[in-house]
Amino acid sequence: MTIWNHYYLPSTLDEAIELLNQTPGSARVIAGGTDLLLDLQQGRHAPVDTLVDVNQVREMLVLEMRGTHLFIGASVPLNQITTSELVLEHAQALSEASGLIGGPQVRNTGTLGGNVAHALPAADGTISIMALNAEVEIASAQGLRRQALNTLFLGPGKSALDPHGEIISGFYLPVRKANQASGFSRIMRPQGVALPVINMAAWLERDGDRIQDIRIAVGPSGPIPQRITAAEDALRGRPYNEESLSDGLKAMLNSVKFRTSPQRATAEYRQKLAGVLLREVIQKVWQRAGGPVSHVV
């Protein structure tokens, strides 16, 4: 097994940041470990000198309403997100996505913070909260700051975080208002615990039979997780019907260069599935957006 020399299990953010700052060698934050541990053990990740385990960092285990946003601590296990009434009420796309990551054992330890920090272009959790317009909270010696989720990614597996001083501490998701809804679907090979062939999340606001506003994220659609704004623009303000959907799909296929992954799918297959998923997800979200908003606090 790969060796790391030091392992720490801090219980506050201050302690965790201090440990990261002080370590002389390479350092890495570890949460559920269901990705990072394997990458270290199997040599896909350069050896690290110090692991700072954030599973017990108090501030990162909180899931609660904070004013106009739902806050989800980065160390909250995925299973807790999947079963949370608050998440189901305000962030249906995340509720669905987190319930599809790994198997039950992985969801009991894996975290949303880890899913996002790994910076994979098709991570189910990341794609779902991208459509939800999530902000990420980052802790450093300078304190806490909030920034748009899409500013976090540099390339496949590369986040913009400074491994020696920054930790994703949580996520802020805007509360759901009347006539708004979100959803997530994915297509994958039958073996349950792998990256999806393609996934898609959408959020929309409905005004009668019109799509008032919409956000769509698709993975993998490029080197980093991203929204497909061309498709959003083609659908915004349009009635919900076949012609609009078909224009949305055309815009998506024009703007996204789907690629072939050796183990998972060809680019052509992904293009076909993008059309299937777009219809499935938007129909689902459209129907949800017509329903009532209950008040779970």
Add this chain to the structure above:
Amino acid sequence: MKPIEITLTVNETTHTLITLPNRTLLDILREDLGLTGAKNGCESGECGACTVLMNGAAVNACLVLAGQADGCTVETIEGLSKSGQLHPIQQAFVDAGAVQCGFCIPGMVMASKALLDHNPQPQEEDIRQALAGNICRCTGYTKIIQAVQMAAEELRHD
């Protein structure tokens, strides 16, 4: 590498151990405590053969670092049978003929226990979901699912 001290309760017995931080809960169970029921299968969190309950939740022991188990309560397959009597889930696996080579079974049984502890009346879909992280390569899943249904029935009548 700097050793760490951890204290964990396994099958109602508390152990304090000095160990290296790059070891996993599975290493500790199998090599230090002699509990070889949890199997080392894929060592990558895919097969579920190492499933144990940590604070009541099913986890892959191969992906839990020793330090993460500090202060936790762990239940393994060895903790299920009491005074020589098989646990109803174990008995149901035998009665249903759900066991062939047996390698996946400790993990299957523990994942089933995690389900039935929280949901005593699972639908077939609930059982399939709960066992989605456990792979069997010989018996097939039909009899395993039957076994969990039989165990649920038995536990409700207990």
